Amino acid sequence: KNEVEQSPQNLTAQEGEFITINCSYSVGISALHWLQQHPGGGIVSLFMLSSGKKKHGRLIATINIQEKHSSLHITASHPRDSAVYICAVQALSNFGNEKLTFGTGTRLTIIP
């Protein structure tokens, strides 16, 4: 079993829909990252969080440390949101180095 599991693996939605991507992890963490990867490979960091909730524009990330679960929400989705969204964790066992353990990603496609 992977240390970081994401669901769904693929998600197709209509423009304007509310999107939720889930991430579960099995280790103690110091931080959880949500990343966006577009075709071609470049990765952009969306959020880094260790508790609670963060919001940036139409994106919201939440984390429940007790349940070892995080969600990424996109409100009023747009075709330009189409990308792979990746959850990654910094495990407490790796304190002192920056090793990120990644999920396999959720491929999001927003249809106009």
Place this chain on the structure above:
Amino acid sequence: DAGVTQSPTHLIKTRGQHVTLRCSPISGHKSVSWYQQVLGQGPQFIFQYYEKEERGRGNFPDRFSARQFPNYSSELNVNALLLGDSALYLCASSLEPSRQGMYEQYFGPGTRLTVT
């Protein structure tokens, strides 16, 4: 300010050859991490260097090595290339950790390596 830069962008090598990939971190960032992303999978951690010292190593064979230079740029070297080394190699830099051990990492565009 320039972001993390990597070179080359694309590279084609033959099995058994050696390859060197390069990464320049964001100005002021002292830490560089390397990741391998095989098609269809999430990235896998290879190395982290901070202040020119190795801070972490992933589960990769000794054919993989890296170093960090005084200007904090970094090289990833892979010897005796195998077909399975074909992947996108990502470099990420960060300034320094927070007190809670959280690192904001900034990723480069990657080098796509194809081994034939």
